[in-house]
Amino acid sequence: MENYRNLFEGLDLEVPLLDGSKTRYINFDNAASTPAIKTSLDALNDFLMFYSSVHRGTGYKSQLSTYAYEEARHVICDFVGANPQDHNVVFVKNTTEALNKLARRFPFTKERDVLITSVMEHHSNDLPWRQTANVVHVKLKKDGSLDLADLEKKLAEYADRVALVSITGGSNVTGFINPFYDIAEQAHAIGAQICVDCAQLAPHRAIDMLELDDPRHLDYVSISAHKLYAPFGSGALIGRRDTFLQGEPDMVGGGVVEIVTLDDVYWAEPPDKEEAGSPNHVGAIAFAAAVKKLVSIGYDKIAAHEAKLTAHALRKLSEIPRIVIYGDDNPKKTTDRLGVVPFSLEGINHFKVAAILSYEFGIGVRNGCFCAHPLILHLLQYSEEKAKELQAEMMAGNNVNKPGLIRMSFGIYNTIQEIDIFITAIKKITAGEYFGDYVQDVPTGEFHPKGWEPKFEKYFSIENYG
Numbered sequence: 230m231e232n233y234r235n236l237f238e239g240l241d242l243e244v245p246l247l248d249g250s251k252t253r254y255i256n257f258d259n260a261a262s263t264p265a266i267k268t269s270l271d272a273l274n275d276f277l278m279f280y281s282s283v284h285r286g287t288g289y290k291s292q293l294s295t296y297a298y299e300e301a302r303h304v305i306c307d308f309v310g311a312n313p314q315d316h317n318v319v320f321v322k323n324t325t326e327a328l329n330k331l332a333r334r335f336p337f338t339k340e341r342d343v344l345i346t347s348v349m350e351h352h353s354n355d356l357p358w359r360q361t362a363n364v365v366h367v368k369l370k371k372d373g374s375l376d377l378a379d380l381e382k383k384l385a386e387y388a389d390r391v392a393l394v395s396i397t398g399g400s401n402v403t404g405f406i407n408p409f410y411d412i413a414e415q416a417h418a419i420g421a422q423i424c425v426d427c428a429q430l431a432p433h434r435a436i437d438m439l440e441l442d443d444p445r446h447l448d449y450v451s452i453s454a455h456k457l458y459a460p461f462g463s464g465a466l467i468g469r470r471d472t473f474l475q476g477e478p479d480m481v482g483g484g485v486v487e488i489v490t491l492d493d494v495y496w497a498e499p500p501d502k503e504e505a506g507s508p509n510h511v512g513a514i515a516f517a518a519a520v521k522k523l524v525s526i527g528y529d530k531i532a533a534h535e536a537k538l539t540a541h542a543l544r545k546l547s548e549i550p551r552i553v554i555y556g557d558d559n560p561k562k563t564t565d566r567l568g569v570v571p572f573s574l575e576g577i578n579h580f581k582v583a584a585i586l587s588y589e590f591g592i593g594v595r596n597g598c599f600c601a602h603p604l605i606l607h608l609l610q611y612s613e614e615k616a617k618e619l620q621a622e623m624m625a626g627n628n629v630n631k632p633g634l635i636r637m638s639f640g641i642y643n644t645i646q647e648i649d650i651f652i653t654a655i656k657k658i659t660a661g662e663y664f665g666d667y668v669q670d671v672p673t674g675e676f677h678p679k680g681w682e683p684k685f686e687k688y689f690s691i692e693n694y695g
């Protein structure tokens with residue numbers, strides 16, 4: 230297998246363990262955030278000497294900053310296969326901001342319009358719509374994949390009321406990839422548009438928004454740079470220019486206007502109209518440099534590498550007693566899914582498993598509900614009664630029984646050896662071979678070992694920069 234580790238920052242870092250030793254950190258939490266790819270850091274560092282205001286400055290550095298920022302916009306436009314005549318790239322800070330913006334900027338008629346999403350979604354592709362449209366959730370099959378028959382039924386049921394379908398490209402919990410080009414065709418056939426939340430998909434698969442006259446085109450796409458190896462506070466909403474041309478921007482102030490009088494405002498053309506205030510152009514430049522590198526590595530290679538990791542993980546995990554793997558656990562079917570594997574260990578709290586992995590093995594995973602509460606309740610098959618009981622407990626400040634799973638998620642730099650270390654750790658945990666005395670914190674549900682002192686300041690402290 231190819232090894233991509235030297236392309237990334239910080240992968241050799243050793244972290245302290247509970248027994249006083251150190252070990253090289255293993256990050257299996259890439260579905261949350263990824264380490265920086267060195268090219269994004271290089272671009273950021275190289276750019277900083279030219280750093281200046283964008284758009285409004287006449288000085289050379291300002292002009293260069295504007296040039297680099299707009300170049301970044303072109304790179305992101307190409308990255309998602311958008312046509313700049315029809316789509317605008319709007320820089321935002323992440324997917325959450327992108328989808329909130331679209332929810333406010335899409336011309337919904339609140340009393341009438343229906344937005345179709347699904348039970349599979351990250352809260353960021355559900356809650357914003359609830360504020361501006363009538364949300365209808367498509368059901369899932371037992372394994373957590375989209376129930377396409379239910380989608381078809383709901384599209385027919387609400388036909389002329391469906392204004393937008395917003396669906397995730399890939400699930401951050403199960404790794405299922407949705408057939409979003411087919412869904413786009415179905416949405417367009419009834420006169421609706423489609424938004425694909427590509428936060429999770431973009432680091433692992435190439436995206437092509439296609440031309441607007443193609444019935445399978447994508448009208449809107451959202452992406453986050455921190456999941457694309459450029460953790461510098463950027464992201465993008467790529468969306469239809471005709472939507473941004475109409476109506477008022479959702480945030481107003483500097484940069485979004487042509488003319489302001491005491492009585493009137495004339496809005497600038499999009500994308501400027503959608504980017505109030507000084508943008509994070511440093512983040513956008515680093516973001517564009519990261520995606521350039523991913524494209525040059527090649528998404529076919531990225532997908533193949535991650536499919537091998539996922540197959541290996543599924544094969545090894547299945548040997549562990551009392552494990553339940555959610556979603557699709559077939560190691561022979563890893564080329565059409567993402568490298569995200571959720572599981573639970575019978576009899577051991579998910580918070581505790583994550584804690585032991587961190588404190589005794591130096592492995593970072595995510596546990597809990599992954600900002601997808603409805604999906605987790607679906608996967609765990611809790612009855613409505615049990616869910617209500619737990620909700621009441623949690624609302625009363627007790628998270629001891631908070632439902633959840635453990636999630637491993639891969640990036641292109643992860644290796645088979647890292648998975649093997651992880652599997653050994655999980656085997657030890659299930660056999661009770663850990664030594665920490667773990668205490669659960671009632672308000673958060675988290676476990677911490679007695680006697681642990683993180684000593685973060687030994688590794689990093691802003692004190693050192695004064």
Ligand SMILES: Cc1ncc(COP(=O)(O)O)c(C=O)c1O
Pocket residue numbers: 260261323324325326351353354397399400401426428429453
């Ligand atoms: C599928 C999906 N959508 C949206 C988001 C939100 O992304 P961000 O936190 O970058 O706004 C995430 C984050 O995990 C995600 O996985």
